[in-house]
Amino acid sequence: MINKTDKEDILLVDDNPENLKVLASILKPEGYVIRLAMNGVKALESIKAKMPKLILLDAQMPKMDGYETCRELKKDEKLAKIPVIFISASSEVLDKVKAFEVGAVDYIEKPFHMDEVIARVGTHLTVRKQSEQLQEALTKINETQKRLIQSEKMAALGMLSAGIAHEINNPINFVNAGAAGIELDLIDLMRLLDMYDEIDLEKHFPNALKKIEDFKAEIDYHYIKDNIMITVNDIKTGAARTQEIINGLKRFSRGDSEIKYKVNINEEISSNIKIIQRVSKKKILFILDLQEDIEIFDGFPGQLNQLFMNLIMNAEQSIKSNGVIKIATFNKENGVEIMISDNGCGIPKELGDRIFDPFLTTKKVGEGTGLGLSISFGIVENHNGTITYSSEVDVGTVFSVYLPYK
Numbered sequence: 001m002i003n004k005t006d007k008e009d010i011l012l013v014d015d016n017p018e019n020l021k022v023l024a025s026i027l028k029p030e031g032y033v034i035r036l037a038m039n040g041v042k043a044l045e046s047i048k049a050k051m052p053k054l055i056l057l058d059a060q061m062p063k064m065d066g067y068e069t070c071r072e073l074k075k076d077e078k079l080a081k082i083p084v085i086f087i088s089a090s091s092e093v094l095d096k097v098k099a100f101e102v103g104a105v106d107y108i109e110k111p112f113h114m115d116e117v118i119a120r121v122g123t124h125l126t127v128r129k130q131s132e133q134l135q136e137a138l139t140k141i142n143e144t145q146k147r148l149i150q151s152e153k154m155a156a157l158g159m160l161s162a163g164i165a166h167e168i169n170n171p172i173n174f175v176n177a178g179a180a181g182i183e184l185d186l187i188d189l190m191r192l193l194d195m196y197d198e199i200d201l202e203k204h205f206p207n208a209l210k211k212i213e214d215f216k217a218e219i220d221y222h223y224i225k226d227n228i229m230i231t232v233n234d235i236k237t238g239a240a241r242t243q244e245i246i247n248g249l250k251r252f253s254r255g256d257s258e259i260k261y262k263v264n265i266n267e268e269i270s271s272n273i274k275i276i277q278r279v280s281k282k283k284i285l286f287i288l289d290l291q292e293d294i295e296i297f298d299g300f301p302g303q304l305n306q307l308f309m310n311l312i313m314n315a316e317q318s319i320k321s322n323g324v325i326k327i328a329t330f331n332k333e334n335g336v337e338i339m340i341s342d343n344g345c346g347i348p349k350e351l352g353d354r355i356f357d358p359f360l361t362t363k364k365v366g367e368g369t370g371l372g373l374s375i376s377f378g379i380v381e382n383h384n385g386t387i388t389y390s391s392e393v394d395v396g397t398v399f400s401v402y403l404p405y406k
Contacts, residue, residue, distance in 0.1 A: 014058040040064030059088035174238025318344025
């Protein structure tokens, strides 16, 4: 029960002063702070000014009875959490049912029995306190879970970062080399154009033309002319590859949102594949079979990116050196199904569905947290979907994810 020193605040609402006096005389000695209201309107004003921990509410009152007062109370999201115990002289079942229908947690008949009032009030205050403690614990669990998910994401990002840095250097070299080449070629072309500007056609045409033709041969004019476009294409290719990598990293590392957004499942998968392809040192053939008419999906982009990254990286890590990873998407029963298969080492049968348990890992100490599949399972559940797998040791594994469109 509630500790008397907690000074729980209770609002008594009754149009009969004698009833209020009796209830107050019962509850004050128990250590509760008692507030009084003579009608529903005054009760609502008092509640909005300061929320009590519990309300004892008379069913029959003039102007606004207890039922209407309770209905008004439950319309406000914050006030609706306050437990309401109806008090009434009526013992009719229909009156009791009506009280529970409008949101009451209990019903006490008049005349009051002291022990009953004390017991019922104490019980519901205890339930409320436990509910608040449970909500606080759930909030902490959710915060911890978010931190774990972000930690796992950052761990994966850290593992990718070294390889990504190396890969970004390659396209950047395209850009740098291309820019340097164009600069040299343009210097020569500018000199050539300056020569044309210096020509006095009437006086020096024959000699000037020969001089220009000689210079064109010296700088290999036709080669420069053709090579400029090749170099420009190299720069564009390098810039495009760099952009692909950066976009992939942005998609993967972006923060999770509490609001769902339109997500193109195929684009998210392709983005993750590009990142993994560039950092994997293994000879893996990635086969994409992405159905073109997959509907745009309402989901949490950050979470979905982490789901795909976890499953594809698991497949990559299960392959020793050479192998095949196939990713397929297709519409299925008002949703989308994603299948990720590999010909890696497989999952031992004895693990069963325990593979989705937190901190379960078959990797060596320091090589994994054991949270990847657990987080993936949670992400799928958060989208009201399902995740299943089939596996055979030394043959491979197939993960199947179903995500409903709504």
